[in-house]
Amino acid sequence: MRHRVKLKKFGRPSDQRKALMKSLVRELFIHETIVTTTQKAKAASQLAEKIITHAMKKDLSARRYVNTFLNDRRLTNKVVDEIAPRYEGRKGGYTRILKLRKRRGDGAELAIFQLIKEE
Template sequence: MRHRVDTFKVGRSSAHRRSMLANMVSSLFEHGSIQTTVVKAKAARSFAERLITIGKKGDLHRRRLAVSKLRDKGAVKKLFDEIAPGYEGRNGGYTRILKLGKRRGDAAEMCILQLVEVAAVEEAPKKEAKVAPKKAKAEEAPKAEVKAEEAPAVEAKAEEAPKAE
């Protein structure tokens, strides 16, 4: 009997499901968010959250466990060095699922699976980037006037060159 056995089968064999989830979570850790179907996202969310909890402990044994489950040393390195330390004060809830609607081809429910803290970190530099160009534009305006004054001098030099020939 399967009492209280809670596995999203996702319509795949167990080996295919493990490989798919490992690849999805590896991409999630590399990029911060992925777009997938809702059923796959729910399966990947539980897998990713378990790995982040393993990453918070941070010792060699936990790193080897993560490599055995994720199969991507680069993603494990990023998990232990960058992602897991950001969640030290949080007990679970490391990911979120944002629903997008139905896919055009087969009407499957699509969503974005993303790391919670990564979304907050990505939005902050965008706001700073918007502020910085405004200051730069104010500084560039006087330079443009100087360039306008230099332009006739450049044209005069260009006129002298054909006369010499």
């Protein structure tokens, strides 16, 4: 039984799993749309939503929090100054996962993982 277990392990050690999630979120913020498996997109969306929510504060501690995950000052500035202000009136749901097809090699279900365009 998986009662109260929220973490997907993806068959990887914890350091590799953390690196995978950070790299998926980094690529999401750089390109704003990526193609990955559905399960990886669902796991990375939680982290991306937390980062955007913290970035909306726009203070020094928020920038430092975002930078701990992204580890890139330019990308941190982009998230805090460009991406987060798009969602000012929104309380959540900054990402979208659209299912595509099954991957030919291993049958994994692919999905488009993207930031919602908020105008």
